[in-house]
Amino acid sequence: MSVQRLVGKVAFWALLIAIAIFAVFPFYYAILSSFRSGSELFTASILPDHFDFRNYVSVFTEQPFGRNILNSVVVAFTVVAISLFLGLTAAYALGRVQFTGRGLLLLTILSVSMFPQVAVLSGMFELIRTLGIYNSLPGLILANLILTLPFTVWVLTTFMRELPKELEEAAYVDGASPWTVVSKIFMPLMWPAMVTTGLLAFIAAWNEFLFALTFTLSAQQRTVPVAIALLSGASQFELPWGNIMAASVIVTVPVVILVLIFQRRIVSGLTAGAVKG
Amino acid sequence: MSVAAGSASELTRARVRSAWIFLTPMMIVLALVAGWPLIRTIYFAFTDANLSALDDTRFIGFANFLEYYEGEWYGLLVDPDWWNAVWNTIWFTVVSVALETVLGMIVALTLNTAFKGRGYLRAAILIPWAIPTIVSAKMWGWMLHDQFGILNEILIGIGIISAPIAWTASPDTAMWAVIMVDVWKTTPFMALLILAGLQILPTDCYEAAKVDGIHPVKVFFKVTLPLIRPALVVALIFRGLDALRIFDLIYVLTSNSRETMTMSVYARQQLVDFQEVGYGSAASTMLFMIIAVLVVLTLTVGKVRLGEEVK
Numbered sequence: 179m180s181v182q183r184l185v186g187k188v189a190f191w192a193l194l195i196a197i198a199i200f201a202v203f204p205f206y207y208a209i210l211s212s213f214r215s216g217s218e219l220f221t222a223s224i225l226p227d228h229f230d231f232r233n234y235v236s237v238f239t240e241q242p243f244g245r246n247i248l249n250s251v252v253v254a255f256t257v258v259a260i261s262l263f264l265g266l267t268a269a270y271a272l273g274r275v276q277f278t279g280r281g282l283l284l285l286t287i288l289s290v291s292m293f294p295q296v297a298v299l300s301g302m303f304e305l306i307r308t309l310g311i312y313n314s315l316p317g318l319i320l321a322n323l324i325l326t327l328p329f330t331v332w333v334l335t336t337f338m339r340e341l342p343k344e345l346e347e348a349a350y351v352d353g354a355s356p357w358t359v360v361s362k363i364f365m366p367l368m369w370p371a372m373v374t375t376g377l378l379a380f381i382a383a384w385n386e387f388l389f390a391l392t393f394t395l396s397a398q399q400r401t402v403p404v405a406i407a408l409l410s411g412a413s414q415f416e417l418p419w420g421n422i423m424a425a426s427v428i429v430t431v432p433v434v435i436l437v438l439i440f441q442r443r444i445v446s447g448l449t450a451g452a453v454k455g
Numbered sequence: 456m457s458v459a460a461g462s463a464s465e466l467t468r469a470r471v472r473s474a475w476i477f478l479t480p481m482m483i484v485l486a487l488v489a490g491w492p493l494i495r496t497i498y499f500a501f502t503d504a505n506l507s508a509l510d511d512t513r514f515i516g517f518a519n520f521l522e523y524y525e526g527e528w529y530g531l532l533v534d535p536d537w538w539n540a541v542w543n544t545i546w547f548t549v550v551s552v553a554l555e556t557v558l559g560m561i562v563a564l565t566l567n568t569a570f571k572g573r574g575y576l577r578a579a580i581l582i583p584w585a586i587p588t589i590v591s592a593k594m595w596g597w598m599l600h601d602q603f604g605i606l607n608e609i610l611i612g613i614g615i616i617s618a619p620i621a622w623t624a625s626p627d628t629a630m631w632a633v634i635m636v637d638v639w640k641t642t643p644f645m646a647l648l649i650l651a652g653l654q655i656l657p658t659d660c661y662e663a664a665k666v667d668g669i670h671p672v673k674v675f676f677k678v679t680l681p682l683i684r685p686a687l688v689v690a691l692i693f694r695g696l697d698a699l700r701i702f703d704l705i706y707v708l709t710s711n712s713r714e715t716m717t718m719s720v721y722a723r724q725q726l727v728d729f730q731e732v733g734y735g736s737a738a739s740t741m742l743f744m745i746i747a748v749l750v751v752l753t754l755t756v757g758k759v760r761l762g763e764e765v766k
Binding site: 190193194197198200201202204205207208211219220222224260264265267268270271272274275277283285287289290292293294295296297298299300301302303304305307320321323324327328331350355356357360381384385387388391392402403404406407419422423426429430433434436437438441444445448449 | 466469470471473474475476477478480481482484485487488489491492493494495496498499504506509561562565568570572576577578579580581582583584585586587588589590591592593594595597598600602603604605608639643644647648650651696699700702703706707718719722723726727732735736739740742743746747750754
């Protein structure tokens with residue numbers, strides 16, 4: 179029995195180590211590669227042996243990568259702010275008030291979050307061109323709302339539903355307006371949920387690729403994912419892998435840190451978005 | 456008494472009215488960014504629209520889908536490239552979601568046991584999920600590089616393969632490379648959803664099973680699996696619908712290779728690269744219809760309850 183138990187324990191720890199390596203190794207290797215330049219890049223060693231910052235310099239000097247980061251930040255923050263504002267008011271209506279057509283509305287919102295992005299691509303292209311915002315950040319902000327808004331409304335509604343009913347009744351009896359109830363009573367209580375939802379929406383907007391690829395033309399207007407995908411070097415045949423890895427590390431580290439800080443909240447937000455459906 | 460009831464229903468009416476006022480901005484934005492573009496895409500599917508001249512379009516009925524012209528059939532429904540994309544998408548969805556579910560289950564069961572450093576492991580598996588898809592495609596593209604990739608290096612080092620494999624370029628391995636990266640990136644999501652399901656299970660039946668000396672594998676299939684089935688089904692549906700629309704990973708990892716072209720990649724290629732907005736919209740509309748039918752089926756069969764009582 180004890181031998182069997184020992185074997186079981188060793189197998190369990192082997193499994194844990196396998197999971198950890200599987201999860202972490204690719205990113206670890208990207209960081210290693212980002213510090214190697216020239217021929218060092220082709221050594222394929224799994225130990226850190228070089229700390230060369232040349233890739234981190236050249237990724238900013240060879241293309242407008244700083245501008246691309248700024249674009250991504252502006253787009254993601256604006257999209258999150260709009261989604262949270264519209265989402266909070268809508269979630270109050272959908273989560274706290276019983277009215278006809280509520281179920282259908284929720285169903286529509288859930289269906290929109292299942293949309294394949296490509297299904298709105300040509301219509302969105304036409305809309306963005308008609309509004310004169312092709313190849314500009316407002317165009318990307320508009321397009322990104324289709325990703326973040328339904329999701330935000332849905333998750334905030336599930337959170338809103340769980341707050342006790344007595345909260346608003348007293349306020350209504352005292353003659354408070356619905357807007358006061360939302361802004362003075364629910365807003366403070368919903369902060370944790372809004373941080374979670376906002377973070378998930380931020381990640382979705384930060385990672386968005388198809389719209390950003392299709393609705394921008396110049397390198398100046400690109401967001402980070404498109405800039406990384408289209409990064410090219412001096413030669414058309416050899417990709418500048420060192421620069422690509424450096425760019426990848428730069429845009430991933432902040433997200434990974436945020437996710438690790440808020441990991442409990444994120445898990446609860448993810449499950450609210452899916453499991454409780 | 457009647458005065459109180461009257462003011463209560465007055466209050467309800469006021470709340471319903473304000474609910475609609477609160478909903479209106481969100482509904483307008485949603486109609487603008489989702490409803491209208493979708494309607495226009497479906498409209499374009501029945502026209503000969505071209506990207507360079509979107510205003511100058513002609514209505515051509517079902518010709519983008521199927522048309523008989525001088526003894527030959529034309530259109531999406533007889534286009535072998537489209538059907539290739541359909542099969543690729545289905546194959547990718549089935550294989551990757553199945554693998555992600557099995558691996559996600561293993562990870563979730565592991566994380567559900569008590570051991571030292573559980574918090575660290577949970578943090579570690581969040582990393583692949585947090586990495587942007589484009590970045591993970593590039594990271595893996597580099598690891599799978601035919602000449603300098605670490606994977607070939609390792610596999611040759613331990614003697615599994617004798618010559619480097621061009622993972623993303625070779626027709627035999629391209630789809631597997633895509634599946635491998637997707638599994639790496641999405642297994643954490645599945646694991647976390649399954650873990651959330653596991654953590655709310657009652658502990659008493661496990662204690663009973665332990666007392667009775669029932670083998671853990673049997674406990675898993677007889678107790679755990681039936682209990683977490685609802686959570687598992689929802690996670691599967693979300694993942695499946697998500698996998699059906701995959702675009703970014705494939706576009707970056709294997710670009711327009713025929714072996715990995717999915718419906719989304721095909722539709723965008725027609726729309727943007729070939730400028731055939733009408734034909735590309737027909738393909739997008741087909742993908743939309745397929746997903747819409749699946750969503751309706753799941754919602755009716757799965758009896759997802761949306762109209763449940765407000766607390």
